[in-house]
Amino acid sequence: MTSIGTGYDLSNSVFSPDGRNFQVEYAVKAVENGGTAIGIRCKDGVVLALEKLITSKLLKPGANKRISTIDRNIGVVSSGLLPDGRHFVSRARDEAADWRRSYKAPIPTSALANRMGSYVQAYTLYSSVRPFGVTAIVGGWDLEAEVPVDGQVGSGPSVGSGGKVEGLKHGGPFLYMIEPSGLYWGYYGAATGKGRQSAKSELEKLDLAAGNLTLEEGVKEAARIIYVAHEDSKDKDFELEMTWVSSLAGPTKGRHEEVPKELREEAERLAKKALEGDDDEEEKMEE
Amino acid sequence: MNHLPQAWGRPRDDVYGAYDASHLQTSGPQQHTQSPIVTGTSVVAVKFKDGVVIAADNLASYGSLARFTDVKRLRKFNSQVVVGFGGDVSDMQYLDRLLSSLDIRENYSTTETPLNAKNLHTYLSKVMYKRRSDFNPLWNHILVAGLEHENKPFLASVDLLGTTFSSPTLATGFGAHLAQPILRRVVPDEATVESVSREQAVALVKECMKVLFYRDARSLDKYSIAVVTKDGIDLKEDEKLESQSWAFAEGIRGYGTQVN
Amino acid sequence: MFRNNYDNDSVTFSPQGRIFQVEYASEAVKQGSVVVGIVSKTHAVLAAIKRNAEELSSYQKKIIPIDSHYGIALAGLASDARVLSNFMKQQSLASRLTYDRAIPLSEITSRIADRAQTNTQQYGKRPYGVGLLIAGVDAKGPHLFEFQPSGVTQEMVACGIGARSQMARTYLERNLDEFEGASREELVKHALRALKESLSQDKELTIDNTSVGVAGVGENFKLYEGSDIQNWLETTFENREGDAAAEGEGMEVDDS
Numbered sequence: 001m002t003s004i005g006t007g008y009d010l011s012n013s014v015f016s017p018d019g020r021n022f023q024v025e026y027a028v029k030a031v032e033n034g035g036t037a038i039g040i041r042c043k044d045g046v047v048l049a050l051e052k053l054i055t056s057k058l059l060k061p062g063a064n065k066r067i068s069t070i071d072r073n074i075g076v077v078s079s080g081l082l083p084d085g086r087h088f089v090s091r092a093r094d095e096a097a098d099w100r101r102s103y104k105a106p107i108p109t110s111a112l113a114n115r116m117g118s119y120v121q122a123y124t125l126y127s128s129v130r131p132f133g134v135t136a137i138v139g140g141w142d143l144e145a146e147v148p149v150d151g152q153v154g155s156g157p158s159v160g161s162g163g164k165v166e167g168l169k170h171g172g173p174f175l176y177m178i179e180p181s182g183l184y185w186g187y188y189g190a191a192t193g194k195g196r197q198s199a200k201s202e203l204e205k206l207d208l209a210a211g212n213l214t215l216e217e218g219v220k221e222a223a224r225i226i227y228v229a230h231e232d233s234k235d236k237d238f239e240l241e242m243t244w245v246s247s248l249a250g251p252t253k254g255r256h257e258e259v260p261k262e263l264r265e266e267a268e269r270l271a272k273k274a275l276e277g278d279d280d281e282e283e284k285m286e287e
Numbered sequence: 288m289n290h291l292p293q294a295w296g297r298p299r300d301d302v303y304g305a306y307d308a309s310h311l312q313t314s315g316p317q318q319h320t321q322s323p324i325v326t327g328t329s330v331v332a333v334k335f336k337d338g339v340v341i342a343a344d345n346l347a348s349y350g351s352l353a354r355f356t357d358v359k360r361l362r363k364f365n366s367q368v369v370v371g372f373g374g375d376v377s378d379m380q381y382l383d384r385l386l387s388s389l390d391i392r393e394n395y396s397t398t399e400t401p402l403n404a405k406n407l408h409t410y411l412s413k414v415m416y417k418r419r420s421d422f423n424p425l426w427n428h429i430l431v432a433g434l435e436h437e438n439k440p441f442l443a444s445v446d447l448l449g450t451t452f453s454s455p456t457l458a459t460g461f462g463a464h465l466a467q468p469i470l471r472r473v474v475p476d477e478a479t480v481e482s483v484s485r486e487q488a489v490a491l492v493k494e495c496m497k498v499l500f501y502r503d504a505r506s507l508d509k510y511s512i513a514v515v516t517k518d519g520i521d522l523k524e525d526e527k528l529e530s531q532s533w534a535f536a537e538g539i540r541g542y543g544t545q546v547n
Numbered sequence: 548m549f550r551n552n553y554d555n556d557s558v559t560f561s562p563q564g565r566i567f568q569v570e571y572a573s574e575a576v577k578q579g580s581v582v583v584g585i586v587s588k589t590h591a592v593l594a595a596i597k598r599n600a601e602e603l604s605s606y607q608k609k610i611i612p613i614d615s616h617y618g619i620a621l622a623g624l625a626s627d628a629r630v631l632s633n634f635m636k637q638q639s640l641a642s643r644l645t646y647d648r649a650i651p652l653s654e655i656t657s658r659i660a661d662r663a664q665t666n667t668q669q670y671g672k673r674p675y676g677v678g679l680l681i682a683g684v685d686a687k688g689p690h691l692f693e694f695q696p697s698g699v700t701q702e703m704v705a706c707g708i709g710a711r712s713q714m715a716r717t718y719l720e721r722n723l724d725e726f727e728g729a730s731r732e733e734l735v736k737h738a739l740r741a742l743k744e745s746l747s748q749d750k751e752l753t754i755d756n757t758s759v760g761v762a763g764v765g766e767n768f769k770l771y772e773g774s775d776i777q778n779w780l781e782t783t784f785e786n787r788e789g790d791a792a793a794e795g796e797g798m799e800v801d802d803s
Contacts, residue, residue, distance in 0.1 A: 004562050010552055011559070022562075029564030056703075057720045060691075063702040069395050083664035083698030090661060093395070097388055104384070128670040130558040130566070150387055151380035153347070154357040258397065399651050400686040409647040 011127045023131055024124050027080075027180035030133035034079035035238070036195035036229040039137040040222050041175040041188050041208060045215035045246035046139035047259075048077045049222040051195065051230050054237040065258075067243045071096040071106050074140030075243045075256040079193030080180075081133035088136050092116055104150040109140035113176035113184050121182025131180045135192040138178065141245040141254055144171030173245075195229025202228055215246050219259055223267035224274050231275075240268055319423040323375035325349050327360045328505045329462030330371035330430045331495045333470050334440040334455045334480045335488035338516035339432035341369050341442075342492045344500070345524070346507035347376045353507065359524050361511045365390060368404045368433035369513045369520055370411070373459035374447065375426035382425060385414070404433025404441040404515075408451070416449025424448065428459035438517045440480065455480050458495070461503040466495035485514060497528050501535075558670045568674060569667050572696035575676035579622030581709035581745040582609060583738050584680040584691045585719065587729045591682040591689040593620040593760035594738035596709075596746065610760045614639035615767045616649045617683020618760045622709030623696075624676035631659050631675065652690040656681050656700045664698035674698075678708045683762040707741060714744040735759060736783045743784070752780055 008014055009022030016022060036051040048067050067077045068089040076092060078085035095115045099107035107115075116138065123131050177190040189203030202225045206213060213221070219242065226240055242264050245256040259267075297306055325347050332341035347355040355376075362370045362383050370386065372379040389410070393402055402410075408431040418425050424447040435441040443453035455477050456470035473491050474483055492512065500506050508528035514521045536542045553559050554567030561567060582595040595609035607625055612618040613635045621628035635655055642650035659679075666672040679694040693706045705726055707715030718741040729737065738759070743752055754773050757780065762768035771779075 007552075009562065023560055026560035026562055026564050029562065030560065031564070033564065056701075056716075057723060058703050058705050058716065060702045060704050065396075065398075071391055072394065081697075083660060083667065086657070086661060086698070087664050087668070093392075097391070100384075100388065123668070128558065130560060130668055133560070133564065133566075151384045153359050153376065153380060153383075154355050396651075396653065398687065399653065402646065402648070406646045406648050410645055413645050 012123075012130055013125050013127045021124060021181075024181050027131040027133050028135075031080035031135045031180065031192060032194065032196075034081075034134075034193045036191065036193040036199055036226060037077045037079040037135075037137055038191045038199050038203070038222060038225055038229075039077065039139045039175050039177070039187065039189070040203070040206075040213070040218045041139070041173050042213045042215045042218035043211045044173070044250050045141060045218070045244055045252070046075070046173045046175055047215065047218040047222045047242065047244045048075045048137060048139050049226050049243075050077050050079075050241045051193070051226045052239040052241050053233070054239060062239070065241060067241055067258075069243075069256045070112065070138075070140075071100070072255050073106060073143065073245060074109055074112060074138060075245060076136055076138050077243075078134040078136040080135060084132050084134045085136065088116065088120070088132060088134055091119055092138075095119075100150060105147070106143065108142050109138060109174035109176065110142075110186075112140070113138050113174075113178060113186075117178050117182050117184040119182075120178055120180065124181060133180065135180065136178045137187075137190050137192065138176045139245065140174055140256065141247060142171040142174060143248065143254055144169075145248055173247075191225075191229075193229075195226075195232055198231070199225050199229040215244060215250060216263075219244060219263060220267045220270055223264070224271040227268075227271040227275055240264065242267070319421075320375075320426060323378070323426040325354060325376040326505070327358065327373055327376055327379070328503055329458055329460040329466060329499050330360065330373045330428070331458040331462045331466045331470065331492055331499070332371065332430050332432050332442055332456070333474055333483075333488050333491055334442050335483040335485055336481050337440070337485060338434065338514060339369075339440050339442050340485075340488040340492045340512065340514050341371050341430060341432040342496055342510055342512040343371050343373070344496065344507040344510040346505065346509075348505045351504070353505075356507060356509065359511055361513050361522060361524070362386065363513075363520055363522060364407055364433075365393070365401045366519050367401060367515065368407050368431065369515050369522065370407070371430040371432065371459075373428040373430075373462075378425040378427050382411070382414070382427065382429075403435050404431050405435040405443075407431055407433070408441070408443045408445065412445040412449055412451045415445050415447060419448050430457050430459060432513070433515050434517060461506070462495065462499055465499055465502055469495050469498060485516075489514065493528075497531065500528055500531070501533075556670060557667045557672065557674055566667060569697045572674035572676050573678075576623040576678035576696065576708055577710060577712075579624075579677070579709045580607075580609065581707060581712045581715055581742060582620035582622050582680055583705075583707045583712075583715050583719070583741045583745075584620060584682045584693075584703070585705040585726050585729075585734055585738050585741075586682065586689045586691045586703075587726050587731075587734050589689065590729075590731050590734050590761060590763040590766075591617075591684060591691055592734045592738045593618060593680055593682045593758075594735070594742050595620050595758045596742060596752075597756050597758055599756075606756060610758045610770055612760070612768050612770055613655075614643070614649065614683075616685060617652055617655075617681065617690075617762060618768045618770065620680040620682070620758075620760065622678045622712075627675045627677040628679065631662075631677070631679065634662065635659060649685055651685045651687065652681060652683055652692060653702070656692040656694060659694060660698045660700040662698075663694070663696060667698060680706055680708065682760065683768050684764055684766075688764060689762070705741075707745065709745075711745040711747070715741040718744045731761065731763060732779075735761065735779055739779060739783045752784070754780065 008016035012023040040047045070092045096107045175187045178184040188208035191199035242259040246252040248254045330343040343360040347358040360372045428446045445451045455474045458466040511524040553561040557568040580596040580598045584593045597606035599606045610620045611632045639650045674696040681692040705719040759771040
């Protein structure tokens with residue numbers, strides 16, 4: 001970053017001579033120090049997981065949840081400045097409510113990601129604001145079933161014209177990641193925060209594009225990956241926070257919810273075991 | 288005749304003179320809803336020792352026309368409250384969406400206690416009163432059935448003026464005249480509620496639905512009925528009135544097809 | 548006049564991704580006198596040191612009751628706290644009016660957090676220069692939240708903020724396990740002891756410079772000052788000389 005101190009990095013919305021917006025790059029730095037957050041798109045749902053570093057012994061254990069629900073079927077986990085993450089979530093909820101007011105139906109995950117991408121991008125345009133200091137992972141399940149529109153009271157005529165096209169496939173699991181620049185992509189597996197590099201390489205091993213990983217497996221992989229990503233900051237304690245959203249037929253019935261305690265603890269136990277296993281292997285190799 | 292709506296079905300100008308458009312002018316005081324359009328009739332409800340029973344038929348009338356016969360006028364709110372709507376159906380749909388957005392907001396946090404029936408009734412009464420104070424009422428009469436703190440049965444109403452009222456038995460619309468006396472015969476006061484069983488309460492409400500079908504021309508023999516207890520909501524939306532007997536009609540002058 | 552080019556306002560990130568204006572605002576909290584909060588299974592307690600500008604002036608208010616079920620303790624700019632407390636009072640009343648429900652503490656905390664965040668992302672605004680402890684009892688029992696100028700809020704078991712509050716926090720961490728099952732009286736005493744830890748050597752807790760706020764399950768939030776806290780001060784520090792030694796044992800005796 002040779003241009004630091006030349007004055008082009010002091011204000012948002014200003015390009016440097018080589019075409020960069022430094023304030024956005026600095027915002028990314030804020031993200032890079034946050035706890036690791038990941039999302040996995042499985043064939044029958046999405047898992048979100050977060051490494052929540054314990055900054056004080058006085059914190060109430062298990063409180064201070066940081067993965068949020070948008071509408072009923074979408075989850076957001078972010079890494080970076082906590083208050084900015086809350087701002088992001090609050091706006092996302094407003095967008096979802098706004099969508100419902102217009103269309104009398106829940107917002108598709110793709111549309112939410114698009115709207116939030118635009119919103120975050122707007123905070124790179126003006127010198128009167130600063131960019132978001134968060135990268136947010138948005139995961140949701142768009143309903144696969146034909147649902148009544150909001151406020152519907154009857155079922156309409158049972159005979160005659162009207163009706164739906166049969167056999168159309170819609171809905172399913174979706175995962176997006178939105179960066180401080182407003183840039184967003186769809187993902188099979190997404191990771192951000194301090195341990196993103198090792199998390200990413202673990203995600204890549206899963207061959208998520210094949211679409212074979214089930215939600216239950218995804219939960220266990222997510223827990224393991226957070227534990228792997230935590231290896232670099234082992235001296236600090238952390239809590240694992242995990243949420244998921246499944247199909248209508250699945251365990252959450254299309255809703256975004258916290259992963260049940262028993263399942264999370266089981267996943268954590270397996271994660272710890274897997275880590276110990278790795279250490280053993282390394283030791284053997286050394287021998 | 289031209290394509291403009293005010294000309295639809297009008298006699299020809301050249302024969303009968305121009306249409307008097309004076310009542311279509313946009314100036315003058317602004318007006319809001321002056322009457323409901325598509326309406327639902329009675330909602331009846333009664334408390335019993337462990338909860339509340341509430342029912343409403345599945346008819347939406349357009350004036351005297353039985354326009355829609357599968358309209359569900361009992362709405363669940365979270366897993367503890369049922370709201371029954373009488374009056375304008377589109378206003379009911381608006382309120383349903385309003386409650387759904389409230390429910391979404393309430394569910395952002397799973398650790399907080401959900402809104403109970405009393406909370407919801409207070410909220411609805413503020414909405415209704417605000418709208419009537421704007422001279423733009425939501426044309427409904429609403430019953431809220433559920434539980435309040437310590438799982439005590441809760442039943443209260445709010446109408447289009449924002450008037451609130453609570454009683455161990457409640458009925459809206461025609462039911463206020465026809466069902467309420469029947470309900471009160473069994474549950475005259477709050478003290479009696481303790482001695483009423485679930486079965487008694489359900490039978491009582493069904494009896495009321497039958498009387499209402501006999502005597503209310505804007506009613507239907509298909510209805511929804513819900514029982515709210517601490518174990519949750521048991522909502523049936525496709526019930527049919529049983530053991531009807533129209534024998535009594537014979538002896539009543541002016542009833543049905545009999546003219547005198 | 549500035550330490551560097553990146554600390555002029557709250558809309559500029561430093562190359563490390565820090566926002567200096569927000570960090571400086573957190574320093575304002577450390578200028579304020581210390582406040583402490585603790586929760587047990589049944590109660591939430593706030594305790595605070597009040598300062599006076601001079602001998603003959605009154606003492607600065609440190610604990611503000613907001614609604615009947617909770618109150619706040621502040622460290623930092625008192626006028627910023629007043630703005631926030633007015634907002635909290637208004638929101639709490641609105642909850643009672645529209646839902647006939649005492650506002651959940653997590654809810655009111657997140658509302659002021661969202662307000663505070665706005666001040667850190669828009670030019671022409673400044674972060675709040677005050678930290679708050681929000682303590683009370685709602686439908687889910689007793690709670691204690693910490694609020695920081697950055698808009699960060701956290702639910703705590705115990706917390707201390709303000710000048711020299713590290714000493715108080717050390718005390719709280721050392722006695723952490725005892726809070727959950729502590730009685731109302733024990734909790735107040737813990738809070739007062741934690742407060743005392745943060746006091747400089749030549750200072751004492753007196754009925755004039757100390758405030759205590761208590762809320763409990765089935766008990767409204769109440770502020771105690773002046774002669775109302777005489778008894779607590781006396782019983783908490785009765786054997787002041789043998790303080791260090793008697794501390795642990797003394798409480799064992801109380802239990803039996």
